Amino acid sequence: MLSLLIFFPLLAALVTAFSGEHAKKVAFAAAIVEFAYSLCLFFRFDPVGGIQFTENFAWITNLGISYHIGMDGIALLLIMLTTFLVPLIILSSFNHKYKSPSLFYSLILTMQFALVGVFSAYDGFLFYIFWELALIPIYLICLMYGGKDRLRITLKFFIYTLTGSLLMLVALIYLWLQTPGTHSFDLQALYALNLSSVEQSWIFWGLFLAFAIKMPVFPFHTWQPDTYVDAPAPGTMLLSGIMLKMGVFGVMRWLLPIVPQGVAEWGNLAMILSVIGVVYASMIAWVQKDFKRLIAYSSIAHVGLISAGVFSLTFQGLHGSVIQMISHGINVVGLFFIADMIEQRTGTRDMDHLGGLRTTAPGFATYFMIIMLASVALPLTNGFVGEFLLINGIYQYSQILAAFAGLTIILGAVYMLNAYMKISLGEAKSVAKHFAALTLTEKAVLVPIVIMIFLIGIYPKPLLEIAGPAVEALKLSIQTATSLK
Amino acid sequence: MNTLLVLAGIGVFGLFSEIFRFKKALLPVVFLGLAAALVTTVCDWNTNVSYFNNMMKVDNFSLAFSAVMICITMLWFIISPGFFTDETSKSDHFTLILFALTGGVLMSSFNNMVMLFLGIEILSISMYILAGSNKKSLASNEAAFKYFLMGSFATGFLLFGIALIYGATGSFDIDVIATRLSEGNLNSSVMLFAGILLTMIAMAFKVSAAPFHFWAPDVYQGAPTVITAFMSTVVKTAAVAAFFRLFIHTFTSMTEVWHTALMIISAATILVGNITAVYQTNVKRMLAYSSIAHAGYMLMAIVSMNSAAPSALLFYVIAYSVSSIASFTILLMVSNSTGNDSIESFYGLGKKNPFLAIMTLISMLSLAGIPPTAGFFAKYYIFIAAMENHMMPLVLIAVLGSLIGVYYYFRVIIAMFRDGNEKEIDFSGRYKLVMIIAGILALALGVAPGIVTGLL
Secondary structure (H helix, E strand, O other), X not given: OHHHHHHHHHHHHHHHHXXXXXXXXXXXXXXHHXXXXXXXXXXXXXXXXXOEEEEEEEEEHHHOEEEEEEEOHHHHHHHHHHHHHHHHHHHHOOOOOOOOHHHHHHHHHHHHHHHHHHHHEOXXXXXXXXXXXXXXXXXHHHHHHOOOOHHXXXXXXXXXXXXXXXXXXXXXXXXXXXXXXXXXXXXXXXXXXOOOHHHHHHHHXXXXXXXXXXXXXXXXXXXXXXXXXXXXXXXXXXXXXXXXXXHHHHHHXXXXXXXXXXXXXXXXXXXXXXXXXXXXXXXXXXXXXXXXXXXXXXXXHHHHHHHXXXXXXXXXXXXXXXXXXXXXXXXXXXXXXXXXXXXXXXXXXXXXXXXXXXXXXXXXXHHHHHHHHHHHOOOOOHHHHHHHHHHHHHXXXXXXXXXXXXXXXXXXXXXXXXXXXXXXXXXXXXXXXXXXXXXXXXXXXXXXXXXXXXXXXXXXXXXXXXXXXXXXXXXXXXXXXXXXX | OHHHHHHHHHHHHHHHHHHHOOHHHHHHHHHHHHHHHHHHHHHOOOOOEEEOOOOEEEOHHHHHHHHHHHHHHHHHHHHOHHHHHOHHHHHHHHHHHHHXXXXXXXXXXXXXXXXXXXXXXXXXXXXXXXXXXXXXXXXXXXXHHHHHHHHHHHHHHHHHHHHHHHHHHOOOEHHHHHHHHHHOOOOOHHHHHHHHHHHHHHHHHHOOOOOOOOHHHHHHHHOOHHHHHHHHHHHHHHHHHHHHHHHHHHOHHHHHHHHHHHHHHHHHHHHHHHHHHHOOOEHHHHHHHHHHHHHHXXXXXHHHOOOOHHHHHHHHHHHHHHHHHHHXXXXXXXXXXXXXXXXXXXXXXXXXXXXXXXXXXXXXXXXXXXXXXXXXXXXXXXXXHHHHOOOXXXXXXXXXXXXXXXXXXXXXXHHHOOOOOOOOOOOOHHHHHHHHHHHHHHHHHHHOOHHHHOOO
């Protein structure tokens, strides 16, 4: 029952909203139950069985809108990522005191509801509803619990993403009108459309802008660094760890197979923008003083590489992007948690004022180093698997672009190691002198992340096997769509 | 038909209550009367009968819009008792509201130009008086005077238009006019063109569409808040229903005369309403401009001219009225406690009154058109209707307008989470009731829009 997986967080959010001071425990328990349930689905999933756990019934009959959900390998992995990260995000916020915690945790769970919905929707309208639903809780989290410039920044964030969403809505309605008979929003009906190449170009841009803003791809990224920095730590983790993947996922399921000719025409530009994003964001990350802002830019760089892999339309590129979405989700949540702990303990995020954590807090510095190396994509960590496949895929598409995209290996190492050096090595600065030891809850967040880093890094086979057939099917549907049109 | 009798009946009853001194019983009786009117409306569903020599025709379209207006008026009566404190004019005000509603019902069910004119006048004259009902306030007097002057001007246009159309077709009956127009043998086409354009201008004035909207912000701001709530919901519903009925039913075969013009009016209304709303610091005035913008979206349904248009318009009107009445209720309470309508009055609301904050959030999201609220689906439905008629540029302008809309609706939401203004807001159960009903409707219609979309 996939519906249960979608609606359980919503129910939990309602319960949490009325649980007063116990909110965080209730929310955590609910998130764990959700994770356990998703594990059940994970083990029942058959990698070569195509789309599974399908449910399909009419919702708004006279407009051809149905409640059609299901999941393939790609969706399964992203749903697992969501259910794995949400309990960690909730746990990571335990050492913060948020005012009206019942509302805060209720919003996080509502967000989870929408995210799982986005990944399982097979009906365009349903997808759009979940897509927009995900925006409201995160907006409120940032608005009510963010930093001091939150009012301006969150409005910019909201209007930016809503612009994309509305363009997507117009594109979806246009597609809906082209479907034969009484019209339908079903994904298969949209795949079967026969659009002219001019129409495809317009639809491509309508949909691509929505996804590009969400990811974000250069030059639609300007909302992102401010929002990431200003949002409360759990909000940043939700945004970067999971919400960003909505954009990539959207490209895979709702863009490539629907307008293959549009992609053929404009995919090259999308690719170039993505690669520019990789280099540009890495360079900016390099000169950041604020550690949280550095991670925000590194996130743009990573997602640029993922998006370039997707638009390469090669098996390796697509495969790698699925794996990298999972790895990036795990690593970036880890990094933001590290940044949050540093800020809480020392009161600053400025790397020039930090230093010497290696000597004052060796345990912490070790966790930091592992997560940092995973983010740099050292072999045997999870970051390597995806990045290797991605660069391989981009290389097949264009050697020149691959050369630029490959810079991420060097630049990523440069800014990350630089940050690690400034924060952990050298002489302990005054703020870092009394760095409290890790608490149990903090370890409970870091240990699963580190386990996943090594598990995926050393033995990525199960992941690859789940994603493989789904990517194969995606490639096939792009090919059939291209040959039809 | 019975609806009309019942409404006019309780209106007259209201007048008698002044003479026979049973003003206390007025509110319950009016409520029962409205409920009875609603029941008769629902009973007439699917009957499709015309009355008085085809002067008015009760079809599903008119019934649906009448029912919406009656329901909104019932909600309105729950929040309005504060307005009826003045003993000397209490029964007059009751009666005027009921007469305005009667006019609204006529406007949604007319089948003859004369009936349209009567309906508009019954509604408008009541509203002229009500806009000025706060006699001690200069702004209220100004609002009434301005509304009256501009309104009579528009009425003049309407009469000219009707006369010219009569001259061209030889009839007031809209069925006959429609047949004559489609047959094409007319006495004078110049007269007809002028007539159609003049009626269009008059109707555009009544729905406050740009560039005939200049009266609206001043009147909305000057009138007492409850009256503004009534104007922006019931009156607007009646006006768009009449607009739709007149142009879609009567002038369909003459689209080349009015279609492009109305499309431009619609786009201009959306842009002007939304853009000007951004610059308002007074929430009441902001809502006035937002109501202008919403009129633009409603006009989109008229220019779509297809089978989806009536339901799209109905849905839009319901979604808009529900969220609008909720926002005016909130504004009423906030301004009662702080003494003004400015955006600063909303500061700190999120902290001191979470219930009110959630309700504000729902109604603002709905007005802005964000899922899962009714407002989103309303816009969505209108966009679909417009795109089916290949009006892509208009849809893109509407999308742009929605984006601008987000900016100022969210300013209210953001204001709630700013610090300051610790004063408690006391609100009675009746406000809570209206807000809960409106909030539930706004969410229910967003999640299960199928209840309304299949009606027309």
